[in-house]
Amino acid sequence: LAKTTQPISMDSYEGQEVNITCSHNNIATNDYITWYQQFPSQGPRFIIQGYKTKVTNEVASLFIPADRKSSTLSLPRVSLSDTAVYYCLVGFGKLIFGQGTELSVKP
Amino acid sequence: DTAVSQTPKYLVTQMGNDKSIKCEQNLGHDTMYWYKQDSKKFLKIMFSYNNKELIINETVPNRFSPKSPDKAHLNLHINSLELGDSAVYFCASSRGGGYGYTFGSGTRLTVV
Numbered sequence: 769l770a771k772t773t774q775p776i777s778m779d780s781y782e783g784q785e786v787n788i789t790c791s792h793n794n795i796a797t798n799d800y801i802t803w804y805q806q807f808p809s810q811g812p813r814f815i816i817q818g819y820k821t822k823v824t825n826e827v828a829s830l831f832i833p834a835d836r837k838s839s840t841l842s843l844p845r846v847s848l849s850d851t852a853v854y855y856c857l858v859g860f861g862k863l864i865f866g867q868g869t870e871l872s873v874k875p
Numbered sequence: 876d877t878a879v880s881q882t883p884k885y886l887v888t889q890m891g892n893d894k895s896i897k898c899e900q901n902l903g904h905d906t907m908y909w910y911k912q913d914s915k916k917f918l919k920i921m922f923s924y925n926n927k928e929l930i931i932n933e934t935v936p937n938r939f940s941p942k943s944p945d946k947a948h949l950n951l952h953i954n955s956l957e958l959g960d961s962a963v964y965f966c967a968s969s970r971g972g973g974y975g976y977t978f979g980s981g982t983r984l985t986v987v
Contacts, residue, residue: 802975804976809980809981810980811879811965811967811980812965812976812978814975814976814977817974853916855918860972861906861971861972862920862923862931863920863976864920865910865917865918865919865920867916867917868916
């Protein structure tokens with residue numbers, strides 16, 4: 769299964785756009801790229817999933833270059849409630865979580 | 876109307892005891908999972924069942940035994956609990972394949 773690398777932590781301020789990049793050099797042809805958000809004392813929550821190019825939903829956008837060796841989660845205009853750990857996963861059927869990125873949004 | 880529900884939410888028990896955690900999903904998903912999150916926040920997959928059949932069994936001590944009476948339920952039984960079993964255990968379900976998972980809110984197990 770592809771291993772992912774993402775920053776351990778990031779800081780931002782309310783109202784800013786936050787981009788979290790994840791590298792996955794060994795991604796397989798049938799692997800999807802999925803991002804989860806986890807608040808303290810809660811289970812991870814699905815944010816967005818993509819295979820190639822760009823995916824957008826009401827919460828975030830996911831940018832995937834043509835070689836698929838990396839992906840970027842974009843959170844528009846973050847608020848304090850977006851403070852959480854964000855996990856990037858690649859795989860099909862069996863998801864392996866990495867260490868995640870701890871995002872801290874400040875007022 | 877919880878999608879994936881786990882009980883109990885908290886479990887404190889003594890070393891050597893046997894305990895069970897229950898999980899139920901009402902999403903109609905075919906695949907269910909158990910994950911363990913340790914104090915360093917790493918989420919590790921333990922087991923996966925598809926339509927009551929075990930399909931993933933990671934390197935987990937055989938004191939841990941999952942049971943799936945039907946595709947909506949996946950319970951986790953732990954024998955002879957040890958201090959190192961203290962963690963948060965998450966149940967999840969999915970449609971399988973590349974589809975995203977829906978997680979429960981977790982069971983915090985503390986072994987004393």
